[in-house]
Every structure is written in C-alpha cells, then in structure tokens.
Amino acid sequence: MPVDNSIKKLLIVDDSKVSRMLIRTHILAQRPEWIISEAVCGEEAIALVDNDLPDYCTMDINMPGIQGTDAAEQILSKHPSIKTVIFSANIQETHQTRARSLGTILVAKPVTEKSIALTLDFFATSQ
Template sequence: MTSDTNLKKLLIVDDSKVSRMIIRARVQAVYPDWEILEASNGTEGIALSQQHQPDFCTMDINMPGMLGTEAAEIILKEIPSIRVVIFSANIQESFQDRALALGAIFVAKPITEKSIAEALRYFLG
C-alpha cells in the first residue's frame, strides 16, 4: 500500500472563519488535491469526522460549546489513526500537556505559514 498524499482529507475545526480560510488556503497551495472540511465548533467537527473519516484534523481550543480538547478526544477515540494538531492562542501549559496526552501536538497561534508547515510535517511524518 502506498502513502498517497494526494488523496487525504483534512478537517479544520475553528470558530474563526479567518483562521479556517488561512489554513485552507495554505494547505491547498501545497496539496491541491486534499479534500478539506470545515467546522465552526467541536460538535460540528465530531459530526463531520464521523461522516467523512478524515486523515488529519486541526483543532482550536476555545470555541463556543465544548473545548477543542474535548472534541479532539472524542474524534481520536473514534478514529485512532487520525493525526490532530491543536492550534490555540491559549498557550497555558495545561492545554499543551492535554494535547500531548491525547496524542495530538500543540501549535501556538497566530496561524502562520510556519505553524501550518509544522502541522503538515506532523500530519505526513
């Protein structure tokens, strides 16, 4: 079985439309064939992950409803092979530790070309 980076699915979960647009644009510039799904909160992200079984997920922490770490935990339980990157401006050590405990990595916002490159390295590493 070959690892084809052209046929991947990325789920972007962030209540900031601007953040979702930046992540989408940067990822599509590098991987134009990836299917990209967007959710504006954790509940929506969980529903999309159940429906589409994405390979990768970027997750904000502070969103309306549930915390992104809670949503990530549910998604990781249902799709153990998914790779999750937690993007957050909330850089408290407790959130970074929680991300690692879930099996995700933590990348501090703001979302930049460098932070997205870090996420892509983790996704494809």
C-alpha cells in the same frame, strides 16, 4: 523526507471564519490536491467525522460549546487514525500537556507558513 502526493482529507475545526480561511489557504498552497472540509464547533466536528472520515484534523481550543481539546478526545477515542493538530493562541503548559496526552501537538496561532509547516510535518511523520 519523501512527499506523500496522495489525496488526503483534512477537517478544519474553528469558530472563526477568518481562521478557517487562513488554514485552508496555507494548506492548499502546499497540498493543492487535498480535500478540505470545515466545522465551526466541536459538536459539528464530532458529527461530521462519523459520516466522512478524514485523514487529518486541525482543532481550535476556544469555541462556543465544548472545548476543542474535549472534542479531539472524543473523536480520537472513536477514530484513533485521524492525525490531529491543536491550534491555539493559548500555549500555556496545561494546554501543551493536555495536547500531548491526546497524542496530538499544540501549534501556536497565528497561522503562518511556519506553523503550517509544523502541522504538515506532524501529519507526515506521526504514527
């Protein structure tokens, strides 16, 4: 698989600072040239993407305010080009189905090298 070395923009949405740091660190280890922005809740993410359209997005589910899956649905209906991965510790069937129906994938937390590899693979290959 050819590696796309162009500069991409990634938005990380997670209410936990530690979780955002973890995703950022792992992504930058693989893609040091990427530009990363962060949002702490679904509402902030929805507002951010209108001003600065990212290529990719990682979205937590359980956050204060609207659920991450609902935020992803709103964002994708307006900006279907953003490739999105849902990160959650909760990988029950209902969440898996919901993620698939949005054209995203659900990746189990904790964030590790393995889960970041799955994420990057999805970003690179999905249409």
